[in-house]
Amino acid sequence: xxxxxxxxxxxxxxxxxxxxxxxxxxxxxxxxxxxxxxxxxxxxxxxxxxxxxxxxxxxxxxxxxxxxxxxxxxxxxxxxxxxxxxxxxxxxxxxxxxxxxxxxxxxxxxxxxxxxxxxxxxxxxxxxxxxxxxxxxxxxxxxxxxxxxxxxxxxxxxxxxxxxxxxxxxxxxxxxxxxxxxxxxxxxxxxxxxxxxxxxxxxxxxxxxxxxxxxxxxxxxxxxxxxxxxxxxxxxxxxxxxxxxxxxxxxxxxxxxxxxxxxxxxxxxxxxxxxxxxxxxxxxxxxxxxxxxxxxxxxxxxxxxxxxxxxxxxxxxxxxxxxxxxxxxxxxxxxxxxxxxxxxxxxxxxxxxxxxxxxxxxxxxxxxxxxxxxxxxxxxxxxxxxxxxxxxxxxxxxxxxxxxxxxxxxxxxxxxxxxxxxxxxxxxxxx
Numbered sequence: 142x143x144x145x146x147x148x149x150x151x152x153x154x155x156x157x158x159x160x161x162x163x164x165x166x167x168x169x170x171x172x173x174x175x176x177x178x179x180x181x182x183x184x185x186x187x188x189x190x191x192x193x194x195x196x197x198x199x200x201x202x203x204x205x206x207x208x209x210x211x212x213x214x215x216x217x218x219x220x221x222x223x224x225x226x227x228x229x230x231x232x233x234x235x236x237x238x239x240x241x242x243x244x245x246x247x248x249x250x251x252x253x254x255x256x257x258x259x260x261x262x263x264x265x266x267x268x269x270x271x272x273x274x275x276x277x278x279x280x281x282x283x284x285x286x287x288x289x290x291x292x293x294x295x296x297x298x299x300x301x302x303x304x305x306x307x308x309x310x311x312x313x314x315x316x317x318x319x320x321x322x323x324x325x326x327x328x329x330x331x332x333x334x335x336x337x338x339x340x341x342x343x344x345x346x347x348x349x350x351x352x353x354x355x356x357x358x359x360x361x362x363x364x365x366x367x368x369x370x371x372x373x374x375x376x377x378x379x380x381x382x383x384x385x386x387x388x389x390x391x392x393x394x395x396x397x398x399x400x401x402x403x404x405x406x407x408x409x410x411x412x413x414x415x416x417x418x419x420x421x422x423x424x425x426x427x428x429x430x431x432x433x434x435x436x437x438x439x440x441x442x443x444x445x446x447x448x449x450x451x452x453x454x455x456x457x458x459x460x461x462x463x464x465x466x467x468x469x470x471x472x473x474x475x476x477x478x479x480x481x482x483x484x485x486x487x488x489x490x491x492x493x494x495x496x497x498x499x500x501x502x503x504x505x506x507x508x509x510x511x512x513x514x515x516x517x518x519x520x521x522x523x524x525x526x527x528x529x530x531x532x533x534x535x536x537x538x539x540x541x542x543x544x545x546x547x548x549x550x551x552x553x554x555x556x557x558x559x560x561x562x563x564x565x566x567x568x569x570x571x572x
Contacts, residue, residue, distance in 0.1 A: 258465025
C-alpha cells in the first residue's frame with residue numbers, strides 16, 4: 142500500500158511512475174479527492190466537537206444565573222452539535238475506508254532501474270549459467286520419459302481431484318521429496334535462513350498483508366469456513382512480523398519454509414495443461430527476508446544468488462532476467478526471474494521469482510522497526526523468492542538428465558538423499 146503523503150506531496154511523479162506499468166492510468170486525482178473530503182470531514186467534526194464542548198460549559202452557568210431561555214437554547218445546541226459530530230465522524234470513517242480500499246488496489250511503483258516493457262518480451266537477461274545438454278536424440282518432455290511415466294499418474298489424480306493434479310509414486314515421489322530436503326538443507330546450513338513450518342490456511346488479514354487480497358481473490362481458494370489456502374508461504378512467512386515493531390539489531394530476518402501451495406490458475410485456461418508445469422496444488426521452498434530499507438537491494442541480490450546456487454548445485458542450466466514493468470507482479474518494485482532450461486520444450490522456463498517489495502507490504506501489515514539510534518519506528522522492507530519450486534525442479538532434473546534409452550541420470554548433489562542411488566532406469570527403478 143502506498144503512503145498517502147507521498148501522493149499528496151508529488152502527485153505528478155507518483156502517476157508518472159505508476160503509468161510505467163502498461164494498462165494503468167493516473168490515480169492521484171481520485172485519491173486526492175477522497176483524501177480531501179476525508180480531511181474536511183475530520184476538520185468539520187473537530188470544529189463541531191469544540192462548539193459542543195463550549196456550549197456544554199455554558200449550560201451550567203446559564204442555569205445558575207436563572208436564565209432559563211439561554212439554558213434551553215444551549216442545551217438544544219449541545220444536542221445539535223452532538224448529532225453533527227456523529228454524522229461527520231461517520232462520514233470521515235466512510236471516506237477513510239474508501240481511501241484505504243482504493244489504495245489497496247494500486248500496484249507498487251517500479252524502481253527507476255526496472256526496464257519498460259509491455260509483457261515478458263521486454264524482460265532483460267542479465268546472466269546465464271551452464272550449457273544446455275546436447276542430446277544425440279530428440280529430447281522428451283518430463284511426462285514422456287519412460288523412467289518417469291509410471292511415477293506420474295495424471296489419470297488417477299484426475300479421478301480424485303480433476304485436471305491439473307498429479308499423483309507421484311515410487312522413484313519419482315522419492316526424487317521430489319529429496320529435492321525439497323536438499324533445498325532446505327542448503328538454505329538453512331549454508332545460506333543462513335531459519336527453517337519455519339507454517340499453516341497453509343490463513344485469515345483474510347494475512348492475504349491482505351501480502352497483496353493477494355482484495356485484487357486477486359479469484360486466483361486463490363477459500364474454504365467454507367472463511368480461511369484461504371495459501372498460494373505460497375510468502376503469505377505466512379511475511380505476516381509473522383505483521384503489527385510488530387522490531388529492533389533494528391534483529392534485522393535482517395531470513396526465513397524459509399517448504400509447504401504445499403494452492404492456486405486456482407484463474408485466466409490460464411489452455412496454458413501448460415500437459416504434465417506438471419502448472420498445477421492447482423504444488424510444493425515450493427520459499428525464502429522471505431525482512432530488512433531495513435537501506436539493505437533491501439543488497440538482500441535482493443543475495444536472495445537471487447541463493448536461488449541460483451540451488452540450480453548450480455543441481456547442474457541445471459539457467460538464465461536470470463530482470464522483469465520489465467509489464468511483467469512484474471502487483472506488489473513488487475523489482476523482480477529477478479530465474480528460468481531453468483527444459484530440453485523437452487527447448488526453452489527456458491521460470492523456476493523462481495525473487496522480488497523486493499519495498500515498504501509496500503509492510504504498510505499493509507503495519508510492520509515496523511525501531512532505528513538503532515532511536516527515533517520513530519519506520520516501515521521495514523520485505524522480500525520474497527522461490528528457492529525453488531519443487532515440482533518444476535523435478536521436471537528440470539528429469540528432462541536434463543534423460544538418456545536415450547529412457548532412463549535418467551540424477552544430479553550428484555541428490556545422491557545422499559536417495560540412499561546413494563544415482564539414476565532411474567527406463568523401468569522407473571532407482572539404482
